[in-house]
Amino acid sequence: MKLRDVEARVAVLQREIAELKEAVDSHREMDRALGVLVAVAQVPPGRAWEMLRDISVHTHIELRRVAFLLTQWGYTRILPPQVEAELERQLRARRERQARGGSAGGDRRVG
Template structure:
């Protein structure tokens, strides 16, 4: 007869309701994947701002960050919209106005 390894003396058990170490690691991996994807989109948006504004990467970062703050929209969402703008030529009015203002003041 086999007994449950968790019921053996000295075996560690997770408290009820607490995620296991594997579950915690899976959550962490998912968060890291999201961070990598967000970082890539932000880098692409910086590249678009660099070309549109003819500026340095640092200045483009500032413009993108300030556009995010000025519209109260998370940076990664602003970055996604800017990347889409680079492809389609269309940009939500609020973002377009704030980005244009920031680009003009950066020159």
Template sequence: MPEPPTSADRIAALEEEVAQLRRAVTAHAVVDQAMGVVVGYARVGPDTAWEILRDVSQRTNTKLREIAEHVVQWPRCGWLPQEVRGALDTAVLRRAAQAGRPLRRPERPELPDRPGRAAR
């Protein structure tokens, strides 16, 4: 018969649970911020922005949190990794087609696409 957990074991388990919850809250906040960027970029609602981020994550085989971190930094640095940018634009165009909107590439932000490149 297994021994019951000690107080120290229970404290360690609770500390690990608290750490996991903190990471989840942080990741959730970054995803929410990235959704806001996508809403502004693609002129879509929050639900569609979530679907676009999820699609980019799946198509690039990258964790959603990592995609969100890139997207949140994009307006500040003006650059997205090429694979992420391509998947983002493809997802936006796909959602536009599903919604019956004209198929056109979203407007580029005023910031440069790559470090060292002037804005258009």
């Protein structure tokens, strides 16, 4: 293998490592946000991912950014107005479904 080939392969591997590190960081942020929704907003784990995704879709904010904002909200109680409004809308809809006796989406009891 020529030096040029080795250098090219090293460059490819370095890019792959950087991408993997970013993916791990992103996954970590998503997990934190899901934990905040479960603990602070009292959303069942099965519904937390859907809410995170829906907030991103409805506010047109990248999923990873929404996850970061929700993680911060867990201890600051501060959200950008559009994220706060969407979170409140989803929580209100969930409460209304529960009040009607329907499934609140992911609210399944084990046992």
